[in-house]
Amino acid sequence: MTTPTPATSASVTVTSATPGSSTSGSLRLEQLLRRIGTRTIVDHLDLTVEGGDCLALLGPSGCGKSSILRLIAGLDWPDAGRILLAGRDITALPPVRRQVGMVFQSYALYPHLSVARNLSLGMEMRGVPRATIERELDRVLVLLQLEELRGRRPADLSGGQRQRVALARALLRRPQVFLLDEPMSNLDAQLREELRPQLRTILCGGSAPVVYVTHDQQEAMGIADRIAVLRDGRLQQCGTPQQLYEQPANAFVARFIGRPEINLLPQPDGSLLGVRPEHLHPVGEGGIAARLLSREWHGASQQLLLSTSYGPLRWVCNGDQPVEAELRLGWEPRRLHRFDGRSSLRLPD
Amino acid sequence: MSRTLRANLVTLVLIAPALLLLLAVFVWPMGYYGWLSLQAQSVFTGLEPVPVGLANWQRLLGDARFWQDAAQTLRFSGVSVGLELLLGLAIALVLHQRWPARGVVRSLTLLPWALPTTVMALGWRWIFNDPNGPINGLLQSVGLATLPFLASPQLAWIAAVVADVWKTTPFVALVLLAGLQMIPADLYEALALEGGHSWQALWRITLPLLRPYIFLVLLFRLAQALGVFDLIAVLTGGGPAGSTESLAVYAYLNAMRFLDFGYSATVMLGMFLLLLLSALLLLLWRRAAEA
Numbered sequence: 001m002t003t004p005t006p007a008t009s010a011s012v013t014v015t016s017a018t019p020g021s022s023t024s025g026s027l028r029l030e031q032l033l034r035r036i037g038t039r040t041i042v043d044h045l046d047l048t049v050e051g052g053d054c055l056a057l058l059g060p061s062g063c064g065k066s067s068i069l070r071l072i073a074g075l076d077w078p079d080a081g082r083i084l085l086a087g088r089d090i091t092a093l094p095p096v097r098r099q100v101g102m103v104f105q106s107y108a109l110y111p112h113l114s115v116a117r118n119l120s121l122g123m124e125m126r127g128v129p130r131a132t133i134e135r136e137l138d139r140v141l142v143l144l145q146l147e148e149l150r151g152r153r154p155a156d157l158s159g160g161q162r163q164r165v166a167l168a169r170a171l172l173r174r175p176q177v178f179l180l181d182e183p184m185s186n187l188d189a190q191l192r193e194e195l196r197p198q199l200r201t202i203l204c205g206g207s208a209p210v211v212y213v214t215h216d217q218q219e220a221m222g223i224a225d226r227i228a229v230l231r232d233g234r235l236q237q238c239g240t241p242q243q244l245y246e247q248p249a250n251a252f253v254a255r256f257i258g259r260p261e262i263n264l265l266p267q268p269d270g271s272l273l274g275v276r277p278e279h280l281h282p283v284g285e286g287g288i289a290a291r292l293l294s295r296e297w298h299g300a301s302q303q304l305l306l307s308t309s310y311g312p313l314r315w316v317c318n319g320d321q322p323v324e325a326e327l328r329l330g331w332e333p334r335r336l337h338r339f340d341g342r343s344s345l346r347l348p349d
Numbered sequence: 350m351s352r353t354l355r356a357n358l359v360t361l362v363l364i365a366p367a368l369l370l371l372l373a374v375f376v377w378p379m380g381y382y383g384w385l386s387l388q389a390q391s392v393f394t395g396l397e398p399v400p401v402g403l404a405n406w407q408r409l410l411g412d413a414r415f416w417q418d419a420a421q422t423l424r425f426s427g428v429s430v431g432l433e434l435l436l437g438l439a440i441a442l443v444l445h446q447r448w449p450a451r452g453v454v455r456s457l458t459l460l461p462w463a464l465p466t467t468v469m470a471l472g473w474r475w476i477f478n479d480p481n482g483p484i485n486g487l488l489q490s491v492g493l494a495t496l497p498f499l500a501s502p503q504l505a506w507i508a509a510v511v512a513d514v515w516k517t518t519p520f521v522a523l524v525l526l527a528g529l530q531m532i533p534a535d536l537y538e539a540l541a542l543e544g545g546h547s548w549q550a551l552w553r554i555t556l557p558l559l560r561p562y563i564f565l566v567l568l569f570r571l572a573q574a575l576g577v578f579d580l581i582a583v584l585t586g587g588g589p590a591g592s593t594e595s596l597a598v599y600a601y602l603n604a605m606r607f608l609d610f611g612y613s614a615t616v617m618l619g620m621f622l623l624l625l626l627s628a629l630l631l632l633l634w635r636r637a638a639e640a
Contacts, residue, residue: 073538095542104538110539112557121543125540169539
């Protein structure tokens with residue numbers, strides 16, 4: 001049994017958060033196309049995020065996920081396609097009129113201004129009355145427990161505190177859509193896991209659609225209601241974390257979702273047979289013969305690499321499972337995935 | 350030998366080369382000038398130093414020419430550095446934008462700065478020539494009278510400012526351009542999402558974040574302008590009627606024409622104190638701006 005990590009000063013308990021509570025509506029991307037030179041960055045993308053839903057854009061670097069976010073924010077313009085927010089076509093609107101709350105990967109805090117001024121500058125520029133600014137400021141400072149830091153400059157804040165200021169700035173916008181570009185990438189692994197639940201509470205408590213960009217499948221599964229997996233600007237699959245795990249649409253999605261990576265065994269007919277490392281178990285007969293190559297023991301679980309006639313095989317089992325040097329491994333038929341060898345698309349079960 | 354003593358000794362040995370260099374090129378000449386300003390060394394003493402106490406400094410305080418030159422030097426420096434800052438900032442902002450042939454224009458912009466001052470001062474002397482220079486040619490071609498740019502006390506210092514601005518604005522632009530490139534682009538994007546237009550971006554982000562570079566370039570340029578010598582010496586020789594004479598030119602004349610080395614050193618030190626005072630004011634201004 002492990003004891004839960006004690007709460008650090010960076011952890012925040014959020015009781016209620018309602019981003020964009022005044023408005024609600026879905027975000028729709030229709031046949032969105034973005035080219036830079038001859039390269040297609042976003043390739044005829046169709047996506048819908050309902051109000052209050054959190055969609056993670058997941059993919060390796062260079063897959064176009066950040067570009068999509070910039071298109072929604074209005075920082076870049078699409079070459080074709082439409083962006084609809086609450087039924088309204090916003091494709092041609094300048095960024096300020098889209099009313100988006102965005103958290104940049106770098107947080108993009110103004111280094112020369114205090115936390116309070118970082119948060120109020122936007123309202124000042126839009127001519128919001130002073131009394132309203134003070135009220136709104138107090139609201140988010142309390143919500144994100146930043147009251148004591150209001151006079152500090154960004155350079156004097158920790159990574160987690162900077163993230164909270166960036167979140168607060170996005171919340172102050174009362175956004176119709178919430179955009180986050182890898183908001184965890186500047187934090188260390190432990191803080192990331194601590195912050196995930198509260199980020200989820202803040203983001204998904206409201207009625208605005210949330211688009212969350214990440215390359216970390218674990219983060220996407222932990223935060224998002226639905227995940228869109230992207231590769232080379234093209235949508236591979238969009239669904240709940242469970243759908244993506246259980247019914248990956250192609251071999252790429254199967255490999256990207258789930259750790260350790262799924263085993264893809266080439267078959268004589270050219271197709272690929274997929275079975276996840278955690279779905280293997282030792283059998284007396286049948287299955288496939290395997291020889292132990294290496295073993296990583298993690299306490300609760302262990303990760304093993306075996307050699308088979310199909311090639312190397314990954315297996316994950318309980319930490320207390322005895323493992324012999326030579327063994328046979330099998331799986332339940334319902335755990336099996338089959339993919340076409342050429343197109344890598346999922347074959348009917 | 351204790352550890353700290355040995356560590357200090359090692360430190361001293363390691364910084365000795367730099368320290369010696371500083372002593373040789375900075376402290377020694379300053380000390381020598383300080384000593385020289387307490388001597389009379391001129392044709393009247395057979396060019397031999399004779400201690401005279403504070404006589405040179407007393408003379409400096411009552412020397413109308415010194416104070417007139419000090420005022421002229423300050424006027425020249427203030428106006429030209431101010432103009433260079435405004436123009437340099439404008440050029441830097443333009444060169445920071447993306448447009449075709451930007452690289453070529455950026456290199457071309459630097460050319461005036463690369464030119465030796467003497468060469469460019471000769472060029473400007475011809476441009477301001479009355480009546481044969483191009484500017485007066487232009488005035489004549491539209492039926493206007495020629496202007497005695499370098500022969501009028503009211504115009505000559507402006508001519509010097511124009512030449513100086515032409516030559517050193519590229520330097521200011523270059524330093525500020527480097528500063529602009531240090532400002533992350535996503536700050537502007539965040540501001541745009543919050544409703545800031547480009548004018549607000551300039552005031553809210555660009556200028557505050559450029560402040561250290563503005564300070565740096567002001568310090569560089571003020572130090573240079575307050576010591577201006579070659580441009581004035583070639584363009585006007587300090588004339589007409591001493592109306593463009595700078596402190597450096599006056600110190601030069603004292604040493605090389607009047608052969609009064611003791612007093613020349615005193616004028617030089619007076620100029621140095623002026624420079625120190627300007628740098629101090631700049632420093633105080635920066636403190637105040639940061640608070």
